Amino acid sequence: MHLISRRTFDNDQDCALYNRIAWRILPFLFVLYVVAFLDRVNVGFAKLQLATDIGLSDMAFGFGAGVFFLGYCLFEIPSNLMLKRVGARLWITRIMVVWGLISTSMMFVNSPTSFYILRFLLGVAEAGFYPGVVLYLTFWLPSYAQSQGLACLSLGVGIAGVLGGPLSGWIMQTFAGYGGMAGWQWLFLLEGLPAVLLGIVVYFYLDDRPGKVHWLTPAQNARVVADLEQQRLAHEQAGATHSVRGAFMHRGLWCLVFVNFALLCATYGVSFWMPQIIRSLGEQSLFQTGLISAIPFAVASVCMLIVGKHSDRTRERRWHASLSILAAAIGLALSAALHTSPYLCLFSLCIAMAGSLSAFNVLWAIPGTLLTGTAAAAGIALMTTVGNLGGYASPFMMGWIKQATGHLEFGLYALATLTLVAALVMSSVRPRDRDQQTQAVAVPG
Template sequence: MTTVNDDKLFRKVMLRVLPLAMLGFFLSYLDRVNIGYAQETMSADLGFSYAVYGLGAGLFFVGYFIFEIPSNLILAKVGARKWIARIMISWGIISGLMFFVNSEWMFYALRFILGVAEAGFIPGILFYMASWFPPSRRGRAWGIFYIALASSGLIGGPVSGVILAGMDGVAGHAGWQWLFFIEAIPTVVLGVVILFALQEDFRTVKWLNGAEKDRLGALLAAEAPSGGHTPLREVFKSKLIWMLTAVYFSYNFALYGISFWLPNLVGELGFAGPIAIGFISAIPSLAAIVSMVTFGFLSDRVGERKKFIAAAFVLSALGFALCIVAGTDNPILGVIGLSLANAGALSIPAIFWSFQTSMLAGTALAGGIALINSTGNLAGFAAPYLIGAVKDSLGSATVALYVTGAIMLVGAVLVLTIKRSGRVPREGDAPAEMRKVAEQNSI
């Protein structure tokens, strides 16, 4: 009988499964937040106030919220390959249509429709990856997967700066228009590639031999949620799910507060010009890559989720505090603060999802991920609009930084209050058993 080395097995799985998923995640985030790099020149050309920009940036998440759960439930029925390809192609086309924005209402409409088109992508990818990695391996896998999120800033910042500067005036159009058009093209192309190349079932792939398939299947079955299927209605009734949603909302408040306003905040530190701002904006993303891989690896190694998530929240809050102290007079301290805030925030999701996906199965897995992700992502509406409104009213984002830092501390407290015994009920659970069950891979 052939013995399979688990570490080698999952290295092989990572090399085959993660690249397409990571590239899709990279492009989704780039198309979502490249508006932050376009903000200054687009707003100047179209006469948008900070509040108008913040509202438009946030309306993406309203469409996302409304359509994410239906989108993910469809994915569970038709399969990841077809539905993720549909999502990418449609959102790529709509993102490219931002080229034609000429009014506030068109801006609002396209941002909302972009959220509708992209709804379900990230939880769909997480649902897909849960069929390849058992809970004990997800912290490391998603720590690597979420590098794509930080890389979109690391690479996207400089690239966006170059496009803004180099394409401005080409064919009579502004640099921000070309930014949306050019960065939409790879998304559409990748959607077509995924339609033909994404492999959904480990039992049918040719790059695993029979022994490896058997071992992977055994590991997935051994760590699958016990006690049968989770009825979807129980997801909506679960206090634990809503607590996790509140934690995820806190994380997203910082993430999108930084993402949509990072170029503007960097500009307030004294850096001028789209290329300089693009390259300086990449530094917080580089810090996040180091942090998120470290947090993911250590949380898997010691088998602990809760304390690492809380520590990441506190690290982010510390970064926002440094931003406040730096003000506009100390650019080095300001960049360090933004780096810590971003590093802490981006270290949260990989550990967070490795817990959440261990609780559910089947349709409820898709629905549970989508409920937490879509509702928590409403912070993506609140944070950009808050910062824009504060900047319009006070001329500075300092008050918004106070609020964001405080919300990160609230997130740390919330996650520390989650009990280890929390779990969503499943069909076949007896009441006494439900009271006794403890989640092995809990936060």
């Protein structure tokens, strides 16, 4: 079974080699990302009990859920530059162990202030994880195969949504009162510890770069190193930027920064408030709420794989991303307009999630064709730094709008408008995908 489609490659030898690499690193990175996304969005389920226990208003929850991203953004670029310097194995180990310990400590929250502080520190600890993993994939996979690699990684978001809702609801409902702790305290404890354990595994499992890894033959090691170096040179000859200063001056990069910001606003806005949205459609138990919230993520998981494979096969990024973002905007608008019809609203949320997550895979395959070397590390980090401000702005805006108007659907309309603008901006980006990637493939290894 191929993780990366055979039609992506020019010959069977490359297909076998890069799928061997994919099977080595992608399933493990997928598990890490499942854990990361669970730790980010479980606060939405915790809020169903936490708010009453510590006196947390909707606006205060929105601020606390979003302040995570302020800490995350402050340390994003330094973290990615440090990963490039010391290696992914050591740095990702550091990130995961520290964030797991802080996530577990959320069980001790006893006031809005302590909620804000620990959410901020959690963001600081996790800073650099996603851009670091994206950068890590560029060390191993050619750019024309990265969309499928990112789809496998982003599938973790979908699976976390599918498993996380029912799991969070089950933990809170089942363990409430055990050991004198509330259900939300057990939620933070049981979903925080896996990050610590997996962080330790990272140190012994991941290899920093190809060249001398034991699971490839010497010839395969040499082939990968030569292929990626030839690709880097081809991208530079096609106009890719390799300096940090050049990255920050690149118009195309800033367009991608905005698009990523809008997508994260949509994704996290819906993710943090999904339990509230579903609860507003009718009374359910915590476990039922979790099961229903899994449906949009399940649909999105299938769609992102289809879009990622088609984008890699055709080597086209611009319209795959633009149309996916447009679908997300339509889904958000429909979910707001149809909020009084439970099934139609849920169907609309499926469209919104499918569009958002499908767009991410294609979007993150573009920076590696525009930037190389240190510029790629800085540019990818810049995208996540500014983009993740959406993770702060969106939950806070949704909470403020709901508290001010009493209507959560008004916040969904605002997200739909922002996402529509992002689709227009994305359609203006011209990454010259086919030209750059064909050059990278055509150079003999």
